[in-house]
Amino acid sequence: MVRVVAGSDLAFRPALTAGLCYIVAVLACFWPTLMGMVDIWSRSDTFAHGFLVGPISAWLVWRQREGLAGIAARPVPWVLPLMLPLGFAWVLAELAEVRVVAQLAMVAILPVGLWAILGHALIQRLAFPLGFLFLSVPIGEGLIPPMMEFTAWATVWLVEASGVPVYREGLLFTLPTGVWSVVEACSGVRYLIASFTLGLLYAYLTYRSLARRVLFALAALLVPVIANALRAYFIVMLGHLTNGKLATGVDHLLYGWVFFGLVMLLLFWLGGIWREDTEHPRVASPTESGDAPAPLSRLFITCCGAILMAAMWPALAHMRQATLSPVVAEAPPAPPALASWEVGGAQPWRWQPVREANVLRTQAVYRFGGEPVVLYLDRLDPGLEGAELVAMPSRLLGEGESSRLLRQSAQAAPVGVTAGRINQFSVADGHDRLRVWYWYQIGSRATGGAVNAKILEAWEKLRGSGVTQARIIVVTREDSLAAGAVDTATERLARFLGHAGPVIENTVAGEAASGASRE
Template structure:
C-alpha cells in the first residue's frame, strides 16, 4: 500500500479538513498576508514540505499504535484560549500562531502520543507558516546601518550617519525597510532549520547550524549594504541606486545560501538505514475509538467560538471633544511629520502655544481598525527616520530627521479607559481584558510635536507641556472617566 492510500494519511487529511473548516477566518487572514507581503511568500511551500516530512516518517507511522490522548485536551483548551484572546484583542500574530498550533494539538488528541512524538519536528516546522517577525525590522535596520558604517570606515572613506541616513562624499543613502534584511533572515532561518533536521542526527549539531543560519544572513546583509554603497560610490552613483540594487541583493543572498549549505554539508551525518515496515497497511481504522476525542474537540472548540460570538467587539458610543479637553486650536494642514494611522474613527489636529497636537481616536478594536497595529506608524517612514528616543514613565519622546536634515521632536502616549502608557503591548493587554469582559475597546494616540531648533526653546516647551498633559492631566481625566 502506498503512503497516499494508508489509513494514517487519511486520518491526517480528515483532521486537517476539520481544522481548516473551524478556523477558516484565521487561515484566510494568514494567507492574505502571504499574498500581500513578499517577506512571507515562502510560507506557501511549508505545507508541501510538511507532507514530505510526514512521508519520510511513513514506516514509523505505520508501525505506531493509534491511541487517543485525553491529556492533550488540556493543551487544546489552553491553545483555544490563546486563540480566543488573540482574536478578541485583534492581536493577529497571536491569533494566527494559536490557530496553527491547534492543528498539531488536534493530531495529538485524536491519534495519540506515539504519532505526536514521531511528527514532533514536522509540527514545529509547520509553525513557519505563521507570518511573524516584522517587529524586528527597526532593530535590523539599525544593525545593517552599524555594519555598513563600520565597513566604510575601514575602507577609509569619510562617512557621517544620522539615524538611518548614511552620507559619504558621493551621496546620501538610507537604510530603508527593504534593506533591513528581514526577508533574508526569515528565509535563511526556515531553510537552515529544514537543512539541519534532514542532514544531522544529533541535537547539538542541529542547534549549532540553526544558529549559524541566523547569524550568517545578519552579517551578510550588512556586507550587502556596504557593497551597494561602494558600487554606487565607485560608479559615481550610476549603479546600485535603484531596482538594480534589489536584484544584486537577491543574487547576493543566493550566494550566501549556497555557502551556508556547502559549509553545512561538510559535517552532514550519513543517512539512517531504512526501517522494516511491520504493518504495510498501517494501523487499523478503528473509527469508534476516535469518536470520543473528536466529540470532545468539537464541544471544546464550539464553546470557544460561541463565547467569541457573544462578546464580539462592542463599539463605544463616546465621541470625545479633544480640542476642549486639551485646550488646543484645531488646524487642518497636512504636515509631513504626521503619524500614519489607518482607519481611525476620528483624527484631531491642533496647536497650542507653538506645540502641535495629533490625536487618532478609535471607538472599537476590529480588524483593519485598530489603535495598536503593525501597519500604524508613529511617523512617515518614507520621509523620516529615528535619531534618538527618550522614555518617560507614561510617554515616549522621539527625535526624527528627514533626508533634508530637518528635525522634529515627537512625544506620545496611548490612552484607553483603563490605561495610559507609551507601551503598545500593555495597551493591547488592556484592550484584551476589556474584550473578555464584553466592554468597548476604545482608545487613542495622543502626540505632541515641535520642530527642533538650535536654541532648545522648542524642546523645553514640548517637555513642559508633555509633563503637564501626560503626567498630570491624563491621569485625572482617566480617573473621572472610570468614576462615570
C-alpha cells in the first residue's frame, strides 16, 4: 500500500471545506424537507433506520480518507445544470405536497453538487456513500398493498398444502380454529426495507466485484419476501395447532422478528462464503493520479454556484406559495334529492371512512328502495399545515381492530363520473360487508389516480390560482359475491352515480369552474 504524504492532506483540505460548506448550505436551504423526514423516522418503526443512514454514510467516507486525500479535486462546473430538473421536481413536489418526491429531490441535489465541486475522480470514490443516503428517504408504502396480497395468497396456499381447510375472503381467511387477516404490519415491507438496507451495506463492505454486490443486493430483496410468507404461515399454523394459545398478541410480532433475524443471519453467513474484503485496494498518491489540484478560485466559484443553484428553489417555492389565491375553507354541500333517490336519515352501519383533522366533511344518506348509498364529500382545509387528501384504502380504513380490508382494486369509472378510473375496496366491519368507491377532484377536474391528483394540484399552484381539493366517497352494503351471484353493490353505486355524479362534481368545482375541461 502506498502511504499518502502529509502534503496531500493539505492539498485536499480546500476541497473538503468546500464540500462540507455545500452540504451544510443544502441542509439549511431544505431544512423543512429534512425535518419532515426526521418526523417520519421518529414516529414510524418502518423508517426508524433513517437516523442511522447519515452517520453510516459519513463513516463510509471516513474509512477511505487516506485514499480520498490522494486524489486531486477537479471541479466540473458543467455538471451544475443537472441540478435544474432536480430543483424543479422539488418545487413541483413541494407545491403538490408530495413529500417523498421532495425528499428524493433534496437528497439527489447533494451528490450532484458535490460532483460539480469535487470532480469525477473523487465522486467515483464517494458514489456508494452518497448513494446510500437515498435509503434515508421514507419510501416503500406503495409496496404494502401488493405485498399484503402476496402474503395472504402464499399463506393460504401453504395452509391448504398442509391439509388444513381454509376459506379466504380477500385479506381475511378462516380456519377451523379461528379467523386471521393480513394487516399492514404483516405485509413484510418493514422486513424488506431493513433487509435491503443491511444487505446493501454488507455487499459493499464484503465484496469488490460489482456482480457479487448486485447479486447479494437482489438476494436481500427476494429473501425477505419469501421469508415473510413463511413467517405468516408458521404463525397461523402455530396458532391453529395450539388453538390460539400461542402466536397471538405481542408474541405474534416477537416470533416474526425472531424469525426474520434468523433468516438474515443465514443470509449473511451464506454471503460470507464468497467474501472479498480480505484484500485491501491500493491507495493512489497525488503524483500517480496525474492531476494537479484545481486553483482555489475555480473551486470557490464552483462551490458558490452550486449553493446558489440549490438555494434558488426554496426561494421560488416560497414566492409561488405567497401569490396563491386564497381558497374558502368550507365543506361542499351535499346534493339534494336526485331523481328517485331520497336523501336523509342515518346510515344503517357503523363504519365510515377515517376523516383527518384537517379535512372538512359533508355526509348524506340516499335511498332508492333496498340498501342505501352513503356519500362523503371531503374538502381540504388549506389553512392547516400537513393537509392531505390522497390516501390508500388502508388509510381510509383506520387502525381499529373491528375493520378489516378485504380487497382493493381500480376500475373504470361509471357513467356520470369523469375521472376515467376510480378506486374500489371492500371492508368487513363486524357482520357488515361494505363496498367503497372513491376518487378525487382538483379544481374542475376529476381523477382516480393519486399521481394524477398531485400533478393537477402542482399545475394549478404553478399557475398561481387557488385550487379546491376534494375527495368523493360513496359506500353501500355488499351482498353475497358467491359464484353466480349478482353484484348488486356495483349496480347500486353505478345507478346512484349515474344520477348524482355530474351534480356532485359540479358542486365541488363551484360555479366559477363549471365550464372547465374535465379529465
